[in-house]
Amino acid sequence: MRLCLISVSVVAALLTLSASAAPAQPSKTFTLASYRPPADGKADASEAFGKLFADVHAAGGGRVTIPPGMYALAGKAPIKVISNTHVTAEGAVFLLPEKLGDKARVVLFAGEDVTDFSWTGGEFRGRCFDPDKDTNTWEANANTRAILLTTLAKGKTGNLRFRDIKSDGVAGAVISVLGVSEPGSESGVANYATDVTVENCTLLNSGKFMWDYGYLWQITIWPEEHTERERAMAAKYFTTDRVRTGLRGASGDDAIRFDNATEPLPVAKTDGPKDALVFFGDTLPKNIRRGKQYFVVESEKGHIKVAETPGGKAIVFDGGFGPKAKLVHDHFRAFLALYAPLGSGPGKGAFDLVACKDVRVSGCKLSARGDTMHIQKCKNIVFSSNQILGSRMGAFFLAEYCQNATVTGNTIDGTNGSRVMSVEKSCTDVTVTGNTFRNGGRGSWINQPKNFVLSNNVFVNNTTKCERDPKRGRKTFVTGDYETYAELYFTLHQPDGKYGSVVVTGNVFATGPECGAAMTFAPNGTGVIVRDNVMAGQGKVVVDPNCNDIFIRDNIGVK
DSSP: OHHHHHHHHHHHHHHHHHHHHSOOOOSOEEEGGGGOOOOEEEEEOHHHHHHHHHHHHHHTOEEEEOOSEEEEOOOSSOEEOOSSEEEEOTTEEEEOOSOBOTTOEEEEEEEESOEEEEEEOOEEEOOOOOTTSSOOSBOTTOEEEEEEEEOOTTOOOEEEEEESOEEESOSSOSEEEEOEEOTTOSSOEEEOEEEEEEESOEEESOSOOOOOTTHHHHHHHOGGGSOHHHHHHHHHHSOGGGEEOOOBOOTTOOOEESOOSSSOOOOOOSSSGGGEEEEESSOOOTTSOTTOOEEEEEEOSSEEEEESSTTOOOOOOSSOOOTTOEEEEOHIIIIIGGGSOTTOOSOOSSEEEESEEEEEEESOEEEESSOSOEEESOEEEEEESOEEEEESSOSEEEOTTOEEEEEESOEEEOTTOSOSEEEOSSOEEEEEESOEEESOSSOEEEESOEEEEEESOEEEOOOGGGSSOTTTOOBOTTTSSBOOOOSEEEEOSSTTOOBOOEEEESOEEEOOTTOSOSEEEOTTBEEEEEESOEEESOOOEEEOTTOEEEEEESOBTOO
């Protein structure tokens, strides 16, 4: 009898918790139909929506019905949403503008310090830039967000639920919830948004558009490997301010002559991407490789000298430079930072959750022409039973400084994008279990974690960016050849950083033919267990000698 009473008490407590987690249901009701909106998908319906939500605001919230229809929204100003509001939009389609120019910014619905809020149903349609199309009516850096909820430093955002929302082609996050970062701190949170649920949403081709690392650079350096349309696109969007033309240099000389007076190239201080330059555009000396990095070791008004390494011996050229030879300098800007269009806006991923606590994302279908989803500086996270159907950049993205996350039961297809999984910058207490990761471009990146468990997952050929094919593979400025990545790699983001404990157990790694290694571990890992995994294909495990307490055994196929 006592056990029965305890069970009843537990059930009652769980029911109470479940009820409290749902947004409160306000009593006053509103319908958009009362405001006679145009619903033909052509005339702008913004005025009717503005009047509707102004009345909701005056009433302190309410139950809002947006009936089925095609609603064009110009997005000239955000429509304000407030606390104690429950929106139902089943069958409603929200159409963003047909054309958006350079650096266009649109937010459809926005609120500040919103609590007890839910949005169910509706579809947001846009025209996110697609580099595979012959024509685009939105610029690559156009930025559109559907629902944006922000928080003041001393405000409160919480008890939010988004359910059954659809999208296609929104060029920014469809759902954005932003807490408050601590001023002056990369990792700190001053004020969390709390209790955020995203469930059963289908958000396709949505999120901030991204080119991918080196995409425009590669077309520029090897134009003959790409189509006329791709070459025209690179000519329009590549960062030309880093390019120098009119190079002259004869065989047996060690100087490259051009006008270096206006903005002289600096002598390289490091071997990092900011100091790297590459040559392209025409005939080059036999001992200079197109697309491979070199470093300035002498810089004068009329010439530079370059070497294989910073401070190295200047290269004496075997042959001369053709009349159309060029160089591009600073590969942080020309290669790495140009993953996103110049002038692009915020809103990574189909949803963008920053500084949120008690987060659950479940039952969703997601794809994007950039990062597919974005969870950053969040705490107490469950990401379960979702399908990532495609990604141009990162597929699953647990970004910087997240805490206490469980990632389980998901199917993630990277579709030759960038990393199929990123757990970035000192995330702590993360469990990734029972997922399938396939067809990513640059493997899985785990960046200086603390207490990380990777168990019972399946990884299938996630290094497709290493394929020696200009359509699918990506070349690197470091070598001028195709990239090489491991299926799974642990790195540091601080020079003296440390990571651990790490458990990698019970996983299947079916690597592709271009995979550089099954796993690599950067220095300063402590307490690492790699056990009971199956390697099919590349079985190499590389551990830096500066790791401690490493336990690797009982793995099948390890070399």
